[in-house]
Amino acid sequence: MSDPLRLGIAGLGTVGVGVVRIIRQQAALLSARTGREITISAVSARSKGRDRGISLSGYAWEDDPVTLATRDDVDVFVELMGGEDGPAKDATEAALKAGKHVVTANKAMLAIHGQALAELAESKGLTLRYEAAVAGGIPVIKTLFEGLAGNEIKRVMGVMNGSCNYILTRMENSGKTYQEIFAEADGLGYLEADPQLDVGGIDAAHKLAILSSIAFGTKVDFDGIQLEGIERVSIEDITAAADMGYKIKLLGVAQKTGRGLEQRMQPCLVPETSPLGQLDGGTNMVVIEGDAVGQIVLRGAGAGEGPTASAVMADVCDIARGWSGSVFGQPAASLETAQSAQSQAAAPYYLRMALVDKPGALAKIATVLGEAGVSIYRMRQYEHDAPSAPVLIVTHKTTHAALEAALENMQGTGVLAGEPVALRIEEV
Numbered sequence: 001m002s003d004p005l006r007l008g009i010a011g012l013g014t015v016g017v018g019v020v021r022i023i024r025q026q027a028a029l030l031s032a033r034t035g036r037e038i039t040i041s042a043v044s045a046r047s048k049g050r051d052r053g054i055s056l057s058g059y060a061w062e063d064d065p066v067t068l069a070t071r072d073d074v075d076v077f078v079e080l081m082g083g084e085d086g087p088a089k090d091a092t093e094a095a096l097k098a099g100k101h102v103v104t105a106n107k108a109m110l111a112i113h114g115q116a117l118a119e120l121a122e123s124k125g126l127t128l129r130y131e132a133a134v135a136g137g138i139p140v141i142k143t144l145f146e147g148l149a150g151n152e153i154k155r156v157m158g159v160m161n162g163s164c165n166y167i168l169t170r171m172e173n174s175g176k177t178y179q180e181i182f183a184e185a186d187g188l189g190y191l192e193a194d195p196q197l198d199v200g201g202i203d204a205a206h207k208l209a210i211l212s213s214i215a216f217g218t219k220v221d222f223d224g225i226q227l228e229g230i231e232r233v234s235i236e237d238i239t240a241a242a243d244m245g246y247k248i249k250l251l252g253v254a255q256k257t258g259r260g261l262e263q264r265m266q267p268c269l270v271p272e273t274s275p276l277g278q279l280d281g282g283t284n285m286v287v288i289e290g291d292a293v294g295q296i297v298l299r300g301a302g303a304g305e306g307p308t309a310s311a312v313m314a315d316v317c318d319i320a321r322g323w324s325g326s327v328f329g330q331p332a333a334s335l336e337t338a339q340s341a342q343s344q345a346a347a348p349y350y351l352r353m354a355l356v357d358k359p360g361a362l363a364k365i366a367t368v369l370g371e372a373g374v375s376i377y378r379m380r381q382y383e384h385d386a387p388s389a390p391v392l393i394v395t396h397k398t399t400h401a402a403l404e405a406a407l408e409n410m411q412g413t414g415v416l417a418g419e420p421v422a423l424r425i426e427e428v
């Protein structure tokens with residue numbers, strides 16, 4: 001049997017503790033599978049005295065993650081602290097400069113600094129792996145790297161933030177408002193310390209940026225993502241969408257078009273019978289379309305101690321086996337700079353509006369839509385007591401530009417009793 005693979009783990013929170021637990025509980029299985037013992041030389045976290053519910057005996061303690069990352073008895077630096085910059089980035093860079101492989105779960109760091117870190121790792125002939133950074137326990141990075149290596153990837157999409165999917169599903173099941181369910185999720189500890197990372201769509205967009213790079217051979221381009229969170233999704237829209245046969249999901253979509261790389265993370269309607277429509281609670285789903293394989297769907301836990309530690313250990317095991325490879329699936333120097341493109345592909349849209357309840361109001365809206373070239377596919381007006389009439393419209397496929405023109409022209413009709421809501425319907 002080869003020499004042990006010695007880890008230095010910085011970060012002993014949810015994920016770090018999960019990794020230590022697997023290494024302690026599954027030592028025999030891990031060495032049988034990799035042909036090497038996997039050991040922990042040293043650990044680091046902020047507070048040494050904190051009870052973490054696991055024994056850390058036998059591991060050296062370092063207060064400073066950079067010192068940990070560069071220790072002589074560390075072969076692989078495992079970064080599980082989080083944060084785009086600060087100690088996570090400092091220690092990752094220090095580890096690579098000191099000749100250590102790195103495994104991280106840190107999507108924020110990779111979405112912003114992925115290219116520079118990849119270039120550094122590859123210049124040193126080192127491995128930088130991050131299976132846990134996207135969709136937690138779902139092996140989506142490995143699927144793209146290995147299982148789909150023979151495919152030209154056409155589209156990647158999915159629900160990649162469990163907290164948002166939990167909130168949207170709970171709103172749907174309970175009929176409660178966004179504000180009520182946000183407070184509930186926060187109270188249950190389901191949200192990041194900065195909840196804006198979740199509900200603002202930023203965490204999910206970090207993940208999408210990483211997937212796009214691997215799928216399309218482009219440099220990670222977080223800034224190129226058209227981003228909108230779930231804060232403005234109302235219970236009225238969730239209920240109305242359900243009535244028309246749809247669910248609202250925070251959906252990430254990335255695809256290469258003739259004009260460049262289209263990346264968007266925004267609330268969309270999906271058919272309730274589709275796999276994405278049936279994804280409830282905190283679960284994640286990633287849908288990948290390849291030219292040869294067609295469409296595949298991956299589903300599983302996107303967060304939590306066990307699932308995320310499982311993904312970290314997949315990377316550790318690959319390094320133990322001596323498997324390496326480029327950080328984003330092809331040499332970092334060969335990744336193209338993405339030309340970001342707004343979606344121009346036609347799609348159906350959902351429109352919810354309140355109209356002044358007087359003769360000809362609906363006709364005026366239909367005229368404005370028609371003049372912009374937007375064709376109505378389905379329409380519903382509900383019984384009402386209020387002076388305004390609630391109207392739902394599902395359009396035929398139309399471009400975003402045509403829809404925007406129609407929405408703008410509606411303002412001049414004098415029949416709107418509130419701001420219309422328009423959401424894209426994603427065909428999945």
Ligand SMILES: NC(=O)C1=CN([C@@H]2O[C@H](COP(=O)(O)OP(=O)(O)OC[C@H]3O[C@@H](n4cnc5c(N)ncnc54)[C@H](OP(=O)(O)O)[C@@H]3O)[C@@H](O)[C@H]2O)C=CC1
Binds near residue numbers: 046047063305
């Ligand atoms: N939790 C999850 O389900 C998932 C998490 N991830 C990613 O995994 C990473 C870790 O997440 P998670 O375990 O949830 O985070 P936690 O907040 O639970 O743990 C963070 C750990 O890092 C330590 N830490 C923070 N700052 C420092 C520092 N300056 N020096 C040393 N140690 C430090 C903390 O120390 P102390 O305990 O003493 O405070 C803590 O042990 C993040 O990048 C996250 O985005 C990815 C997928 C899912």
Ligand SMILES: N[C@@H](CCO)C(=O)O
Binds near residue numbers: 136162302303
């Ligand atoms: N806040 C994230 C954690 C996993 O990245 C989520 O809800 O999916």
